[in-house]
Amino acid sequence: MKTLLINTLLAISLFASAPLLAQDKPLRVGMSGQYFPFTFVEQDELKGFEVDVMNALGKEMGRDIQYETANFSGLFGMLQSGRIDTVANQITITDERKKAYIFSDPYVYDGAQVVTKEGNTEVRGVEDLKGKTVAVNLGSNFEALLEELPYADQITIKTYESNLERDTALGRVDAFVMDRVSASQIIKEKPLPLELAGPTFSQITNAYPFHDTEAGRALRDEVNKALETLRDNGTLASISEKWFGTDITQP
Amino acid sequence: MDVLNVEYMLGLVPVLLRYLPLTLQLAGIGMVLALFLACLFAVVRVLRIPVLNQLTIVFISFFRGTPLLVQLFLFYYGLPQLFSALTVIDGVTATVMGLTMHFSAYMAESIRAAIVGVDRSQTEAALSIGMTNGQLMRRIVLPQATRVALPTLMNYFIDMIKATSLAFTLGVTELMGATQKEAAGSFLYFEAFIVAAIMYWIVVELLSKLQNYLETRLNKAYNR
């Protein structure tokens, strides 16, 4: 009985959202407008990495993009209730979310990132941290991540309240670990000789969620196709460079 | 601490002012509808109109007993999930609906208390000259109850203005939503929210002036 009800409702909502397949409809995109530098507002103008990527996707797909801003806590409700088609707000793909939605291909790869002083040839990735001193922020979960490494006992971990990037640049520690996006921003904004060392570990991927309906799947395929083009022609990379000084759209 | 970035604050004023009218509209329309509904509920409760009375009790209990944000979510996200046609309820409508129902539940109780507080002799005098219940309510009881309820109702209105800041969760960019987004862009949170706070404050101050004026007028009959 319950399944029947759900199926009926699904069928109705499917029917109701069918017109979305029409090409002339704008893609309705939800975002918080409060996550710098991904989505934010300056003098009443919506900007950020997410906006740039989405505009590029819209151009590629030949669709207008209609932005809807709302508090993050409201975004999934808007998606669920069919008021927006997807969310562009660094939505991480998780098992929980995969039960409710289908995801596009990832367009941002984030995760724990090793950062060293510029020109450090010894540490080129997480596997090189053996026997080194590594800084992490107090209270972050990167300390726990380092403890999980098989050679954890050979790493000296120093926790910092602040300024771990300065000590790394000064050579007081060999490297620090934080999420790649934040690390990229620090490198871009602060005049310190630092660089990313190797790919991320404990990777997370961010993508666009869609309804698991015929219309949702069609949109997802359309977005994936456009993403692929933008990735191939370097547009994604250049947008990322613009905001982060590095390419966070590659693993 | 860095000094306050006054230049940024001044620049933000005209931007945020664009969103103030929406905030006032949400609260204004919500208040008018809520007052109407609350009077209806209060009269139903006072006259104990069968069936309607029981329904009103349940309504008031629910909308007083649950957070406004939960109600907004129910209207905006919940209902369309059950009936997809209700997706036509946009953020503004859902906010006004939520504010109306939530605050009407509170206001109904204060109006009811004010009505019950009107001296029994007033009712008897009105009935003795042959007024119907409706005439009695309209001409004698509600005007007198208004005077008693006014300060409380004004408080609810002020509360409602501030409650509109929840609308951004439904994708309605009003004063608070606009401020949050601007602050996210500049990282000047303190400056941005000070500007918004002052705007809310000025509006509420003007309302307090209106309240004083109304109270003086309504108290005219009671000065010795």
Place this chain on the structure above:
Amino acid sequence: MIKLESLSKHFGKTVVLDGIDLTIEKGEIVVIIGPSGTGKSTLLRCINFLEQPTSGTMTVGNLTVDVNRASRGDILAMRRQTAFVFQNYALFANKTALQNIAERLLVVDKWPKEKAYRRAREILEQIGLAEKADAYPASMSGGQQQRVGIGRAMAAGAEVILFDEPTSSLDPEWVEEVLGLMKQLASERQTMMVVTHEMSFARDVADRVIFIDGGHIVEQGPPSEIFHNPKDPRTKDFLKKILATNPV
């Protein structure tokens, strides 16, 4: 003409009025006396349907109702035929003296505004409060308020005006002006039923005095008879007590 037949009122198991039979002629001034809590006020309130009588029949003018079968319309019509003056004045607190008097004409009788206010001003003249037309009750003395209360009852053009202890709440200094106005009304042969402890008013103004005790009419007659030659021992006892404190 007013005719009450077997009018009874019970509050739960307490019998407050026990089968009252009473006929009052048009233009008659009737004063009802009796100990406190014996149903005098309840009798007036039943006639005005401020209390729902338990059983009996009432006729006021050409309107007769069996109290148990009275429809809402019957009750409204009965109230419109019987004006009430309250012990505590009960003026509409949100309305001026003029509005208090005009209210019934405007709302119940649906008179046009101008006509209603003209009539209300006439009444204010009659009760000697023309200069208080725009005053609110809170700013008037008890005596003035009660005169407006009587004015409001006069505006009704009702078959009978019911006075429920109209001077009991007044400071002594205001009693005379209210009784004076009632005497004036009586001289115009306005049918009146008055519950009061003012024995001098009963003696000087009443056509008939009714003594009620225990929900029954114990004795009735012209004031001279009741005051000077009461027959029932309960009447004698009551008069002896009340005349000791309120000498005529």
